[in-house]
Each structure stands twice: as structure tokens, then as C-alpha cells.
Amino acid sequence: MLYHIVTYGCQMNVHESEKIAGMLEDLGYSPTDKREDADIIVFNTCAIREGAEDRAFGNIGALKQLKKQDRNKIIAVCGCMTQQKQVAEKIFKTFPFVDIVVGTHNLYLLEKLIKRKLNENKRILDYMESSPVIEGIPTKRTSGDNAWINIMYGCNNFCTYCIVPYVRGREMSRKKQDILDEIKEVIDTKCYKTITLLGQNVNSYGNDSKENGNFAELINDICKLDGDFKLTFMTSHPKDLSDELIEAIKNNDKVIKEIHLPVQSGSTKILKAMNRNYTREHYLDLIKKLRDAVPDIRITTDIIVGFPGETEQDFEDTCSLVKQVKYDGIFAFMYSKRSGTIAATMPNQVDESVKNYRVNYLLNLEKEIKAQKG
Numbered sequence: 001m002l003y004h005i006v007t008y009g010c011q012m013n014v015h016e017s018e019k020i021a022g023m024l025e026d027l028g029y030s031p032t033d034k035r036e037d038a039d040i041i042v043f044n045t046c047a048i049r050e051g052a053e054d055r056a057f058g059n060i061g062a063l064k065q066l067k068k069q070d071r072n073k074i075i076a077v078c079g080c081m082t083q084q085k086q087v088a089e090k091i092f093k094t095f096p097f098v099d100i101v102v103g104t105h106n107l108y109l110l111e112k113l114i115k116r117k118l119n120e121n122k123r124i125l126d127y128m129e130s131s132p133v134i135e136g137i138p139t140k141r142t143s144g145d146n147a148w149i150n151i152m153y154g155c156n157n158f159c160t161y162c163i164v165p166y167v168r169g170r171e172m173s174r175k176k177q178d179i180l181d182e183i184k185e186v187i188d189t190k191c192y193k194t195i196t197l198l199g200q201n202v203n204s205y206g207n208d209s210k211e212n213g214n215f216a217e218l219i220n221d222i223c224k225l226d227g228d229f230k231l232t233f234m235t236s237h238p239k240d241l242s243d244e245l246i247e248a249i250k251n252n253d254k255v256i257k258e259i260h261l262p263v264q265s266g267s268t269k270i271l272k273a274m275n276r277n278y279t280r281e282h283y284l285d286l287i288k289k290l291r292d293a294v295p296d297i298r299i300t301t302d303i304i305v306g307f308p309g310e311t312e313q314d315f316e317d318t319c320s321l322v323k324q325v326k327y328d329g330i331f332a333f334m335y336s337k338r339s340g341t342i343a344a345t346m347p348n349q350v351d352e353s354v355k356n357y358r359v360n361y362l363l364n365l366e367k368e369i370k371a372q373k374g
């Protein structure tokens with residue numbers, strides 16, 4: 001029996017697909033690169049951009065033909081799209097050839113749902129508003145010598161352009177001991193050189209329960225584990241980057257000297273409209289602290305251009321910040337409306353042509369900076 005997983009979106013989803021693979025292999029399935037050969041196809045979807053959702057709808061629709069050729073093929077759709085109740089219902093209604101629709105909170109039930117489908121031969125829509133942290137889901141790691149380790153789920157930040165807190169719910173940290181146990185297992189296999197801690201905002205790890213300690217303490221404790229490994233993490237929200245964390249990066253040889261610190265904009269006015277809860281000055285202060293502590297630290301960032309209300313001056317502020325920080329890498333995105341978010345209803349939406357110009361300008365600026373740095 002063969003399975004094929006299609007993954008959209010971020011590293012969290014890539015890791016979630018590793019858990020899906022783990023559950024499928026537990027059931028006796030093996031991977032295949034060809035969806036036409038698969039007995040089960042799983043679409044692990046992303047909701048971050050409306051365009052991505054539309055594309056996913058198109059791609060799910062295209063599976064109809066495969067199902068026609070083999071009626072026993074199981075088609076399952078999961079991920080952030082199906083954690084939105086109305087979208088899950090729409091997929092279930094629009095695509096009668098989809099057998100299982102399941103959200104992110106109850107994804108751990110996938111094995112059971114597949115067995116139910118096989119036994120009862122009924123279509124299943126399984127949705128849960130929320131769930132506690134579930135441990136012990138089998139994982140088939142597929143990211144080379146890098147092992148992803150989730151340390152927390154959800155987000156409390158409500159950046160005005162982002163749908164994640166509405167879909168993934170509030171922050172829930174895993175118990176520190178569970179994280180350490182999973183990492184020990186990974187180290188013992190001797191197959192992984194790098195361990196990457198994952199969370200929407202790893203810097204707020206532990207804020208929801210004092211017994212776990214904070215993120216800096218977690219890093220210190222992981223680095224005390226025996227074994228030959230390097231440690232890194234993503235993503236860090238600047239508002240929660242503490243001095244203690246900078247010390248942990250500096251003092252632990254196992255921590256890779258790099259940080260992805262999304263600034264999103266160099267204009268304090270726009271940062272406020274984005275509800276990012278830091279200013280340009282605070283961000284630049286963090287960069288200085290990081291470089292004072294670890295002079296050769298690699299710093300990368302995300303930037304959104306054309307956020308509603310972004311003027312030429314605001315964009316110039318972003319460019320001047322980029323010139324000042326001299327990033328080692330920039331992921332630049334044009335703002336795109338995401339319905340269900342506050343920013344989608346804001347006035348002064350920026351023209352596509354202006355966004356296009358700004359994103360290209362920024363990418364050229366990044367190239368120039370890279371060339372200067374050599």
C-alpha cells in the first residue's frame with residue numbers, strides 16, 4: 001500500500017507532514033512520489049494566503065480524475081485550510097470524491113479516521129475547535145540531516161495581516177520534559193546534525209505555563225544534552241527577544257550563530273498598524289545587542305511591502321533600515337489581502353504596481369548589500 005503527501009506552506013506544515021507520514025507508515029503504507037500510484041493521497045494545506053487557498057482548491061479538484069480511475073483510492077485533506085470550519089465544510093461539499101477532511105487540532109486522529117473509512121466506507125468530516133497538546137504521534141523524518149522539533153503551537157499576537165491565530169488558536173507550549181525526551185531520541189539515532197525548534201513565536205515559549213521555564217532556559221537545557229548536534233530555531237518575534245535569550249545564543253557552542261528576526265517594516269507607523277508591538281528603534285536596538293554579543297551572527301528577516309497605508313516615506317524607512325542592518329538574507333513579500341484579518345478591511349490599500357516596484361527595489365537592494373559584503 002502506497003501513500004503520497006502534498007505539502008503547502010511553512011516549516012510547521014513540513015513537520016506536520018512528517019507526522020502524517022509517520023501515522024501512515026504505522027498503518028503499513030510506504031511512500032511514493034507518484035500520486036497516481038498511491039492508495040492514499042493526503043493534501044496538507046496552508047491558509048496564510050488567499051491565493052494559496054484558491055490554488056489548493058484547484059489542485060484538489062484535479063484529483064477527481066484519479067479517483068475516477070481508482071474508486072478505492074483514499075483522498076484526505078488536512079492542514080490550516082481545513083481548520084477553518086466553513087472551509088472544511090466547503091471542501092467536503094464541493095468535492096464528493098474527497099474521503100476525509102480533518103483539521104489541524106484533530107490531525108492526530110488520522111490513523112483512526114483512515115481505519116474507519118476502510119471499515120465503513122463512509123466519507124468523514126472531522127473538525128475540532130481546539131485540542132490540548134498531543135504527544136507520541138509517530139514521525140517519519142524526511143528533511144535530511146535536520147530534525148524539526150515543535151516546541152509550541154498557536155499564536156497570541158494577532159498581527160493584523162495574519163490569519164494564523166484564528167486558525168491555529170492560542171499559544172500552547174509543550175512540556176519541557178517531552179521536548180527533551182524527543183530530542184534525546186533524535187540524538188540517539190545519530191542521523192541528524194541539526195535540530196530546529198519550531199513555533200510561530202518560539203521566543204514566547206513557556207509564557208502559558210510557568211513550570212516549563214522560558215525559551216532561553218529551554219535552549220540552555222537542550223545544550224546540556226550529550227551528543228554531536230547543532231541547535232537552531234524559528235521564528236523569533238522581535239517583541240519577545242530577551243537579553244537572556246541573546247546570552248543563551250552567545251554562551252552555548254551548540255547554538256548556530258544565526259537568527260531569523262522578521263522586521264516586516266522599517267516604519268514605526270506601519271509596525272503599529274500591523275500590531276507588531278515594537279518600534280523601528282527597538283528593533284535596531286535588538287540588532288545592536290545581538291551583534292555586540294555575537295559579532296558574526298547571521299541575521300535574516302521577512303519584509304512585507306505595500307501594507308495598507310504604506311507611503312513612499314514608510315517604504316524609504318524600510319530601505320534605510322535594510323541598509324543599516326545589512327541582512328544576510330531577506331524574504332520580501334508583497335502584502336496580499338487575507339479575508340478574516342483586520343488589515344483586509346483597512347483603507348488605503350496600495351496599488352499592485354506600486355507593491356511590485358517596491359518588492360523589486362528591495363530585492364535589488366538586498367543583492368547590492370550582499371555584493372558589498374562579499
Ligand code: SF4
Pocket residue numbers: 155156157158159162163164165200201237
Ligand atoms: S506572530 Fe504575527 S505573523 Fe507570526 S503567526 Fe503570529 S500573528 Fe501571524
